[in-house]
Amino acid sequence: MPPYNASRRRQKSPPPGETGQEALYLRFLSEKQVGVKVKLRDGETVSGWIEYFDDRMIRLTREGQPNLFIYKHQIRSITESSRRDDPRRRARRVEEAARSEEEIH
Template identity: 35%
Template sequence: MPFSNRPRQVDGNTPPRRLFRSPLHDFRRPSKNGRPARPAPPEATSAESFYYVKQMNAKTPMVIIMTDGEEVRGCIEWYDRTCLKVNREGAPNLLIQKHCIKYLFKEEELTR
């Protein structure tokens, strides 16, 4: 007879096994203070749009560095969720998609 720590019934058969897992329908834990959890932060802040509006209103000359290393100079005329329109002097205006922009800064910061 093999050794086992499981309890045996009188007739030598083992009782049915018990599940140790809790039921899956109750998987959320209640919060500690009784209030519902905080909502997730917003997907986007207004910092980007505030910066663009500030530069557009002042007609600040900007330098835009593209992901391929190209440098574009001009003033931001308008923007939306996916692109910027840049007015350039002596060159055609450009509509630049934001995912192609590496970074941008004010042109006056080059002379500092």
């Protein structure tokens, strides 16, 4: 059997450091005002929705509490809150239902 020729083996390139998916996902969360829970590297968890983001930080808007600017390097994870827990969505549904009732009558 001939020796394995390493030069014939195709070299794999390392995975890209940036895929662009982070920005797309953050834009989706921001535009839809999806409630999120942000777990920080120190273990603290804060909730709200992402109003603004750039390549270094996010702005977390919170109901009845001060808004936060959080550097991305301080974030361990971001998870979507249950949509049932989001009071803005519930209020929006109530408003839409009231409008459709008015249109019917």
